Amino acid sequence: MEREARLLQGNQAIVEGALYAGARFYAGYPITPSSEIAEECSKRMPLNGGVYMQMEDEIASIGAVIGASLAGAKAFTATSGPGFSLMQENLGLAVMGEVPCVIIDVQRSGPSTGLATKPAQSDIMQIRWGRHGDQSIIALSPATVSECFSLTVTAFNFAEKFRVPVIFAADEVVGHMRENVLLPAAGELEIVDRKKPAGPPEDYKPFKADEDGIAPLASYGGDYVFHVSSSMHGPDGYSNNDPANAAWRVEQLHRKIEMHRDEIVLTRDFDAEDAEILIVAFGATTRAGRAAALELRRQGLKAGVLQLVTIWPFADKEVMRFARNARTVVVPEMNYSGQIAGEVRKVLGAGADIRQVNSYNGEVITPQDILNVLK
Amino acid sequence: MSHATGRKYLRSGVLPHLWCPGCGIGVMVGALLRSFEELGYERRDTVVVTGIGCTGKADDYLVTNALHTTHGRALSFATGIKAFNPQLHVVVLMGDGDSVTIGGNHFIHAARRNIDLTAIVINNFNYGMTGGQFSGTTPCGAFTQTSIYGNPERDFDICALAEVAGANYVARGTPYHVWDLQTNIKEALSKKGFSVVEIYSPCPTHFGKNNSMKETLDMLNWLKEKGRPAEEYKKLRPSERDGCFAIGKLVDRDEQDFNFRYQKNRETALASKV
Numbered sequence: 001m002e003r004e005a006r007l008l009q010g011n012q013a014i015v016e017g018a019l020y021a022g023a024r025f026y027a028g029y030p031i032t033p034s035s036e037i038a039e040e041c042s043k044r045m046p047l048n049g050g051v052y053m054q055m056e057d058e059i060a061s062i063g064a065v066i067g068a069s070l071a072g073a074k075a076f077t078a079t080s081g082p083g084f085s086l087m088q089e090n091l092g093l094a095v096m097g098e099v100p101c102v103i104i105d106v107q108r109s110g111p112s113t114g115l116a117t118k119p120a121q122s123d124i125m126q127i128r129w130g131r132h133g134d135q136s137i138i139a140l141s142p143a144t145v146s147e148c149f150s151l152t153v154t155a156f157n158f159a160e161k162f163r164v165p166v167i168f169a170a171d172e173v174v175g176h177m178r179e180n181v182l183l184p185a186a187g188e189l190e191i192v193d194r195k196k197p198a199g200p201p202e203d204y205k206p207f208k209a210d211e212d213g214i215a216p217l218a219s220y221g222g223d224y225v226f227h228v229s230s231s232m233h234g235p236d237g238y239s240n241n242d243p244a245n246a247a248w249r250v251e252q253l254h255r256k257i258e259m260h261r262d263e264i265v266l267t268r269d270f271d272a273e274d275a276e277i278l279i280v281a282f283g284a285t286t287r288a289g290r291a292a293a294l295e296l297r298r299q300g301l302k303a304g305v306l307q308l309v310t311i312w313p314f315a316d317k318e319v320m321r322f323a324r325n326a327r328t329v330v331v332p333e334m335n336y337s338g339q340i341a342g343e344v345r346k347v348l349g350a351g352a353d354i355r356q357v358n359s360y361n362g363e364v365i366t367p368q369d370i371l372n373v374l375k
Numbered sequence: 376m377s378h379a380t381g382r383k384y385l386r387s388g389v390l391p392h393l394w395c396p397g398c399g400i401g402v403m404v405g406a407l408l409r410s411f412e413e414l415g416y417e418r419r420d421t422v423v424v425t426g427i428g429c430t431g432k433a434d435d436y437l438v439t440n441a442l443h444t445t446h447g448r449a450l451s452f453a454t455g456i457k458a459f460n461p462q463l464h465v466v467v468l469m470g471d472g473d474s475v476t477i478g479g480n481h482f483i484h485a486a487r488r489n490i491d492l493t494a495i496v497i498n499n500f501n502y503g504m505t506g507g508q509f510s511g512t513t514p515c516g517a518f519t520q521t522s523i524y525g526n527p528e529r530d531f532d533i534c535a536l537a538e539v540a541g542a543n544y545v546a547r548g549t550p551y552h553v554w555d556l557q558t559n560i561k562e563a564l565s566k567k568g569f570s571v572v573e574i575y576s577p578c579p580t581h582f583g584k585n586n587s588m589k590e591t592l593d594m595l596n597w598l599k600e601k602g603r604p605a606e607e608y609k610k611l612r613p614s615e616r617d618g619c620f621a622i623g624k625l626v627d628r629d630e631q632d633f634n635f636r637y638q639k640n641r642e643t644a645l646a647s648k649v
Contacts, residue, residue: 025459046644051458051637056484060451063444063481067424067455070442071463075455089445097442220440220456221463225418227434229443230427238386239435239443 001186008181010148010174011036011078014104015044016183017152018076021191023102024050025073027064029057029083032116033172034106037078058083062090066099070228072219074156078104081123082113085130092131094165095253097228098207098215100194102155104168106175107283109334109362118362119172121283122335127167128312134250136257138264139167139312143286145179150189151309157192158264162256163214169311171334173284173364197224207249208235213256257313265310267318271297272304277374278326280319280344282308285332285365292330292370308340316347323348330373332357332365381408384418386438393432397583397591399550399576400497404433406557407466407495410564411439421464424453426473428504429578430497433468447478450485453492461491461634464564471498475531476511486540489568490633495560496533496571499578507581518585533573538626543568545626549575549598552622559624568632575602575620 008016015037018026026041028034038054045052051068055061061077068075079087084105094101107123109115127139138158142148148170155166197204197216206226209215215235218224227237232249234240257264270290272278277296281289286307296303306322308315323329329352331341338356345354355373359365385408394400411421421439425431427446434441440463444452449467457465474482474496485492501519502508508521512533516525537545544566548556556574563570575598577583579591588594601619603611608621 025455027455043644046637046641047648049641053454053458055451055454056480059448060454060481060484063448063451064455064458067442067452067457068459069455071422071456071460073459075459090448090451093445219460220422221420221460223419225438225440227441227443229434229441230445231443237441239432 003185004183006181006183007178008145009036009176009178010145010170011106011176012040013145013148013181014152014170015040017149018102018156019044020189021074021153021156023074023076023156024048025065025068025075026077027053027055027061028077028079029055029061031080031083033108033175034078034080034104037104058086059090062087062103065101066090066094069099069101070220074160076102076104078106080106080108081110084123084126088130091165092133092135093230095131095135096230098163099165100159100163101165102159102168103165104170107169107171115362117172119284119364120334121171121285122339123169124311124335124339127169136254137167137312138162138164138257138310139169140309141169141283141311142174143283143307145174145177146181148174149181149183153189157190160192160194162260163194163217164257169283171283201225205235206237207233209252209256213259261313265313265315265318267309267315268307269322270305272306272322274302275304275322275326277301277303277328277330278323279303279305279330279332279370280308280340281305281332282311282340285334288365288367288370289332291367295367295371311340314343319344319347328353328355328374330355330357330370332370334359334365336360379409379412381405381412384408384411384437384439386436389436392436394429395580397579397594398429399574400430400433402550402553403495403497403574404436406553406560410557410561414561414564416464420462421466422456424449424465424467426469426478428470428472428502429499430468430470431473447473448481449473450478450481450492450494454485454490457490457492458634465492466564467492467494469494469496471496471500471510471512472502475533475536479511483536483540486537486542486569488633489541489543489630491567492569493563494571496573497576498533498573499576499582501578501582503578503581507578520581534571534625537571541569541630542571542626543628543630544570546624547573547575547620547622549602549622551595551598552602555623562624568630
């Protein structure tokens with residue numbers, strides 16, 4: 001496969017990224033504004049030996065994705081807020097069972113059915129805390145169609161490398177936008193495959209982590225017969241309710257992400273090194289942030305943007321670093337509460353001049369909206 | 376040839392199991408493992424998927440591949456496994472809560488899709504693990520911890536549901552008719568497409584004692600007397616049926632399964648590309 005420039009919709013670029021990363025299983029339930037991902041997968045998967053399954057609901061969709069992953073597939077699903085809510089319980093199983101998979105959440109406006117065709121960035125806390133039981137999660141958020149491609153590859157790489165579900169937090173704007181994308185040639189981007197067990201099959205323990213915090217994962221049907229459980233389990237995957245074991249398990253699930261935090265937390269910065277006005281943005285809102293920063297620079301103000309490419313784990317060190325010269329930090333996001341602004345406040349303290357720009361009526365945030373809070 | 380014991384699929388050092396005296400789940404597991412052995416299943420090619428509840432604990436006793444899932448969703452995980460690797464034997468063990476109450480949607484769609492899975496359903500007529508509340512298969516009028524005045528709801532007939540939803544194979548058994556049960560489980564495992572074996576196995580701890588079957592023996596006698604071979608049951612006049620139920624094979628057909636049809640899809644896709 002050669003490099004190829006194509007005009008793609010964000011949702012299409014996500015599918016291109018997934019296929020590039022080696023995804024061969026998709027299960028989903030159509031929902032606006034993510035449906036193009038299902039449509040594209042239904043077209044493409046049968047052509048490369050992959051599977052497209054249209055399940056009866058989102059609960060079943062992520063169930064099938066987890067099952068297929070344990071059978072050896074790079075597997076994913078796509079949805080939006082209401083469907084993502086339905087996936088939460090089984091997503092917890094993917095965390096507990098350490099099952100690599102990718103969940104695309106093309107965010108739309110709520111609450112409830114809300115404005116089904118309009119954008120939002122209001123699932124940030126649902127992504128972080130939507131499941132019962134305390135747990136870590138990795139979430140990435142694209143600002144461009146090009147990032148829809150490249151970050152989907154990253155999402156699969158993280159899922160495979162760290163044996164975790166990765167949430168891909170797109171939004172209706174980037175999902176439906178069309179831009180030119182230079183698709184890389186085969187082999188140009190690194191593709192990570194899950195670590196496989198070695199050694200005698202009878203000694204294999206699917207939850208016994210190596211020094212890097214990650215346990216090798218076999219596939220059903222191979223030489224390594226193994227057990228995966230949603231219930232509290234020991235290194236061998238069988239039920240184990242001993243308090244010491246339970247504590248070890250919970251710690252291990254958190255620790256493997258903490259250990260690799262610097263590799264996982266991705267940011268981009270635009271004129272941010274000397275910024276006195278720092279705009280902390282993510283997803284589609286990054287675009288308005290960058291336009292606003294350019295306008296401020298034209299006016300002679302030192303403004304810059306820190307884009308949170310990884311939204312979970314939160315980029316606390318990076319926010320701290322780029323805010324060191326800032327007298328004002330602006331956080332634009334398409335939700336009412338300021339879900340990311342709250343995290344920024346945690347890092348910079350209650351005394352910091354943090355200005356929220358929030359949109360929750362289904363309309364995007366414009367550069368002017370950002371400039372207005374600086375007047 | 377010596378009789379199959381199924382022991383090679385049983386995890387060592389875990390007996391006695393946790394199920395109550397008089398419960399049919401252990402009988403089902405025994406019949407299942409003997410069936411595996413008689414059919415020559417290898418541990419590596421077999422995946423047992425369980426849900427939540429008393430039946431959902433079965434995977435802890437097995438040394439096949441296993442996936443212990445969330446309540447009601449076992450079939451959806453199993454669907455993903457089978458769709459991606461059609462070579463695997465995928466068996467789903469569920470209770471009546473898992474299969475047709477919280478998980479009813481997955482049950483009818485697995486049957487409609489005719490995905491090549493074997494669903495073994497222990498119907499103990501209540502939620503046993505949580506202390507005996509009524510489920511979607513508790514008979515109307517029956518007494519449980521949440522229906523002390525009699526269950527106001529009607530119950531599902533699991534086999535009839537599986538049949539109309541499109542399963543290729545449907546059978547009902549009981550822990551009393553253990554050899555017949557094993558025959559039905561073997562047939563279900565061997566059948567391409569979605570197959571269901573329901574096992575009437577009233578909960579001895581919560582259900583029987585509240586519904587005029589004080590002792591385990593009373594329940595076994597009920598299964599023995601009221602369980603009639605399907606052919607015999609069909610010939611009974613409605614007035615003679617009087618609480619009887621059909622056991623044995625109820626549905627046996629050979630509709631194309633999901634993986635077969637999806638493979639056709641792939642061929643169509645590839646042909647249309649050139």
